[in-house]
Amino acid sequence: MRDRFPEARRRDRIAGGDPENGGRPARATEVPGVAVRPGYSVSRIIKGGWQLSGDHGAVDADRAIFDMVRFVDAGVIAFDCADIYAGVEEMIGRFRAVLARTRGRDALDRVKVHTKYVPDRDSLAGLTLRDVEASIDRSLMRLGLDRLDLVQFHWWDYAVSGYVDAAAHLGALRDKGKIDLIGVTNFDAERLAELCGAIDVATAQVQYSLLDRRASEDFAALAKGKQVSLFAYGVLAGGFLSDVWLGRPDPGFDFDNRSLVKYRLIIEEFGGWALFQDLLATLRAVADRNGSDVSAVALRVTLDSPDVAATIVGSRYANRLRRILRAFEIELGSGDRREIEAVRRRSTGPRGPVYGLEREVEGRHGRIMKYNLNNGDDRLARVARQGEVA
Ligand SMILES: NC(=O)c1ccc[n+]([C@@H]2O[C@H](COP(=O)([O-])OP(=O)(O)OC[C@H]3O[C@@H](n4cnc5c(N)ncnc54)[C@H](OP(=O)(O)O)[C@@H]3O)[C@@H](O)[C@H]2O)c1
Numbered sequence: 001m002r003d004r005f006p007e008a009r010r011r012d013r014i015a016g017g018d019p020e021n022g023g024r025p026a027r028a029t030e031v032p033g034v035a036v037r038p039g040y041s042v043s044r045i046i047k048g049g050w051q052l053s054g055d056h057g058a059v060d061a062d063r064a065i066f067d068m069v070r071f072v073d074a075g076v077i078a079f080d081c082a083d084i085y086a087g088v089e090e091m092i093g094r095f096r097a098v099l100a101r102t103r104g105r106d107a108l109d110r111v112k113v114h115t116k117y118v119p120d121r122d123s124l125a126g127l128t129l130r131d132v133e134a135s136i137d138r139s140l141m142r143l144g145l146d147r148l149d150l151v152q153f154h155w156w157d158y159a160v161s162g163y164v165d166a167a168a169h170l171g172a173l174r175d176k177g178k179i180d181l182i183g184v185t186n187f188d189a190e191r192l193a194e195l196c197g198a199i200d201v202a203t204a205q206v207q208y209s210l211l212d213r214r215a216s217e218d219f220a221a222l223a224k225g226k227q228v229s230l231f232a233y234g235v236l237a238g239g240f241l242s243d244v245w246l247g248r249p250d251p252g253f254d255f256d257n258r259s260l261v262k263y264r265l266i267i268e269e270f271g272g273w274a275l276f277q278d279l280l281a282t283l284r285a286v287a288d289r290n291g292s293d294v295s296a297v298a299l300r301v302t303l304d305s306p307d308v309a310a311t312i313v314g315s316r317y318a319n320r321l322r323r324i325l326r327a328f329e330i331e332l333g334s335g336d337r338r339e340i341e342a343v344r345r346r347s348t349g350p351r352g353p354v355y356g357l358e359r360e361v362e363g364r365h366g367r368i369m370k371y372n373l374n375n376g377d378d379r380l381a382r383v384a385r386q387g388e389v390a
Pocket residue numbers: 047048049050051056080081185186205206233234235236237238239240242243244259295312313314315316317320323324
């Protein structure tokens with residue numbers, strides 16, 4: 001009989017299951033784990049936090065917090081957030097308290113919280129150790145932690161020097177016991193190499209999906225050589241890589257949900273709406289053969305990439321959980337992969353370094369960014385909104 005959980009059997013396991021089954025973990029689907037550093041493992045699915053910060057539709061905070069416990073019950077033990085995701089570090093702090101109360105100290109100790117240090121664009125010049133420490137202390141307080149598990153460092157503008165110094169400040173705070181691991185997000189290969197020369201970089205969070213492979217090849221090879229684990233976001237392209245969009249006419253670029261704007265622009269770089277529909281139709285055919293759905297196949301393809309240690313999936317609540325876990329219940333055959341690659345080979349982009357398009361402040365990807373969220377100052381984005389998004 002065919003092994004339905006080949007990957008789960010290959011990798012070390014993280015206990016979990018479906019709590020909807022009698023209120024106890026039923027261990028229906030095992031979520032595999034991956035070691036980032038000795039003694040530091042995460043589930044290969046990390047629950048994203050951006051979708052809880054507003055900008056993606058209304059959020060019922062109590063429901064979102066309760067549902068985080070359900071993700072843990074299912075074996076998803078890592079949570080991604082950021083100092084700039086408004087209110088999300090606090091929500092995760094509340095979730096940790098609920099988890100300890102309802103599932104016990106052992107469950108809490110297994111959970112990893114990955115936040116980000118994203119200094120405002122306007123504050124980059126002249127950041128001091130004190131500035132960095134104040135931000136880290138604020139995250140510690142919001143999350144109710146004595147030490148941050150992983151801090152992923154972002155820098156808006158390479159033209160402003162200081163990112164190596166800021167990373168070194170994070171290193172000093174790790175030495176002081178306030179941080180366990182340091183990672184980076186959205187740096188390109190050149191800067192990743194520079195940062196690896198200054199500190200121990202454990203992880204790199206980048207966009208990596210069926211639509212966006214800018215982080216493959218050079219970036220991925222460098223990361224592998226430096227023992228930097230790659231965490232992929234954009235895996236479902238904000239929900240575009242799902243059955244919801246199959247056969248739908250081009251919606252244009254005007255969405256209230258900011259991540260749909262972001263990924264609609266990526267679809268344009270990929271080759272446009274018609275090619276995207278070809279990709280969805282191919283994923284649907286593969287899903288039919290696997291008794292699955294488009295989002296599970298999209299997730300499976302990225303999880304199968306040797307470049308990728310773990311994928312970060314955004315979903316506000318646990319209603320998506322069953323579908324997300326389906327990715328671990330399917331195995332793609334060589335024919336499936338060939339068909340998907342045939343569509344991918346027709347794509348025209350996105351091209352260039354990791355996060356290169358997004359760094360062009362006046363470009364259509366850069367214009368939708370919010371650059372000074374820690375200060376509540378959205379000046380650049382306001383300027384940008386005066387122009388067209390696409
Ligand atoms: N470092 C960075 O610059 C950066 C950038 C983007 C994201 N991230 C991180 O990555 C996480 C994931 O964000 P993402 O941008 O990569 O989004 P994503 O995971 O590609 O997509 C998430 C969106 O897809 C929807 N969705 C999930 N499963 C679905 C399904 N089966 N069918 C239809 N829709 C589905 C969710 O809707 P619901 O909300 O309704 O569940 C959510 O709005 C973020 O939360 C954040 O932690 C980091």
